[in-house]
Amino acid sequence: MTDNKRFLLRRRPEGAPVETDFELVSDAIPAPPAGGFVLHNHFASLDPAQRGWMDDAPSYMPPIALDDPVRATTVGQVHASDHPDYAPGDWVMGLNAIEEYSVVVPDGFTAKVDVSAVDSPSRFLSAFGAVGLTAYFGLLEVAKPQPGETVLVSGAAGAVGSVVGQIAKIHGCRTVGIAGGPDKCARLVERYGYDAAVDYRGKSAEQLADAIREVTPDGANIVFENVGGTVFDAELMNLAKHARIVLCGLISEYNSETKHGARNLWQVLAQEATLHGYLISAYVDRFAEGGAQMAKWIASGEVVMDEDIQHGIDNAYPAFMRLFSGANTGKLILALD
Ligand SMILES: NC(=O)c1ccc[n+]([C@@H]2O[C@H](COP(=O)([O-])OP(=O)(O)OC[C@H]3O[C@@H](n4cnc5c(N)ncnc54)[C@H](OP(=O)(O)O)[C@@H]3O)[C@@H](O)[C@H]2O)c1
Structure with missing residues (x-):
């Protein structure tokens, strides 16, 4: 089966990224690793930081390796699991990649999310993310x-x-x-x-x-x-x-x-x-506290947070470039389904 589309970084951009810096490939859906799971990504966050991660330069995170998918925070559902705390169907967010299915061994960025209280799971990449x-x-x-x-x-x-x-x-x-x-x-x-x-x-x-x-x-x-x-x-x-x-x-x-x-x-x-x-x-340990306050403000209407949802992994490159042209209105998110 070859239906895990992945958006790979093939070349480090010089200046503004061009489409040929990337390649969309189709791989087999992976099997869950020992002590981990496979996440079916529904939404991927498109962030200015990803541009920095494409450069081979000292930063707060290692660069994205060439031929790896572009690193991204995603939210999705567990597809298959070898982890006692993550069952198929569970909604999870974490630092993964722009690909339809990610292999996840839980780390400090991995968190189960309760989607029952939100109008869209994408909220975990915007207001509550x-x-x-x-x-x-x-x-x-x-x-x-x-x-x-x-x-x-x-x-x-x-x-x-x-x-x-x-x-x-x-x-x-x-x-x-x-x-x-x-x-x-x-x-x-x-x-x-x-x-x-x-x-x-x-x-x-x-x-x-x-x-x-x-x-x-x-x-x-x-x-x-x-x-x-x-x-x-x-x-x-x-x-x-x-x-x-x-x-x-x-x-x-x-x-x-x-x-x-x-x-x-x-x-x-x-x-x-x-x-x-x-x-x-620096504030990861306080996300629950900040998220709770954001949830109150969003519910009361005191804070609005707009999302700019672009559709389809085939659209990843032009969608990402909206950040640099200023075309995005609100948090830029790629819906992968
Ligand atoms: N420090 C952190 O932990 C952290 C975390 C998240 C984000 N950030 C930073 O926060 C900033 C905003 O990120 P975001 O996710 O909220 O993106 P965003 O503001 O939703 O989108 C990027 C916006 O930047 C503006 N822009 C793009 N190129 C520009 C240029 N050459 N000159 C002036 N404005 C330009 C555009 O708005 P206009 O149409 O107004 O030009 C564009 O819509 C970024 O610098 C990002 O790296 C930092």
């Missing part, structure tokens, strides 16, 4: 917002950024979001409750800095950085004294071989700001 919790812990534990403070968020219409803005509002902050294009900027205010939105497209760093200043005259107390590049340069020119910067992501740099860097880093010194590199993996 690492991405929703990236917003939650990055804002509340790293930045520690105080009522009345101004929170400036880049990539504000995306999965992480949209949630950061809403949690900041719940904590009594003023929120300013930066996103690409008028539609996304309207969405920031109308759907995610941002107090002001700034469109970065078509602006130099200086023009963007001016546009941010117009709506943030006293500077930002917190910068939640998802983008980097000229957007970050512009934000640095708008820091309040003792600002806290959460360095969560630098998506504008992921496809560039020559990194832009931070050209206005001197403002960190001038404003006595704190620049905090942040990885959600």
Whole structure:
């Protein structure tokens, strides 16, 4: 039987990934390993981080090996098992790969999930997964917002950024979001409750800095950085004294071989700001706590988290590239069935 489609990394991308960096193959459905199980993946998370994992460079995780399927968090059902705690039919999430069936030996990322309480199992890749919790812990534990403070968020219409803005509002902050294009900027205010939105497209760093200043005259107390590049340069020119910067992501740099860097880093010194590199993996032990709070906010409607579901593993490459063109509206997820 050859019906396990797998999306393999065949070549390390140079700059933006091209379709021939990948290959879709069909293998036999594997047998469960001793002490493990085979997971039938229903949804795979498409994340900017995957681009980093494709490079052979020092990082917080080893690179994806060439000819391996592209690493991804997935959620699915146990297909066959040799593990006493995982029975066929159980719903499980974990760090697996973009493939229809994954061989799993449970590790720290593997968790059974209760899908009865959610409208779609994909929720475990968005609101209740690492991405929703990236917003939650990055804002509340790293930045520690105080009522009345101004929170400036880049990539504000995306999965992480949209949630950061809403949690900041719940904590009594003023929120300013930066996103690409008028539609996304309207969405920031109308759907995610941002107090002001700034469109970065078509602006130099200086023009963007001016546009941010117009709506943030006293500077930002917190910068939640998802983008980097000229957007970050512009934000640095708008820091309040003792600002806290959460360095969560630098998506504008992921496809560039020559990194832009931070050209206005001197403002960190001038404003006595704190620049905090942040990885959600530091909070894995607290996922249950964060997930419970997110569940309450989602149920009450205080937080909305949109999903952009693309369909079919054959569509994995164009779906993934939506992250870099900005086509995605909400958490980008690939439905594998
Ligand atoms: N530190 C952690 O543990 C952690 C965990 C999860 C995610 N992250 C980071 O958080 C950031 C957001 O991730 P996400 O999953 O929520 O993705 P997302 O924001 O839903 O999607 C990516 C968005 O980035 C924007 N973008 C892409 N290329 C850009 C460029 N060159 N310049 C400016 N904006 C660009 C696009 O929005 P526009 O249309 O507005 O341009 C795009 O929609 C990423 O940097 C990611 O690496 C970090």
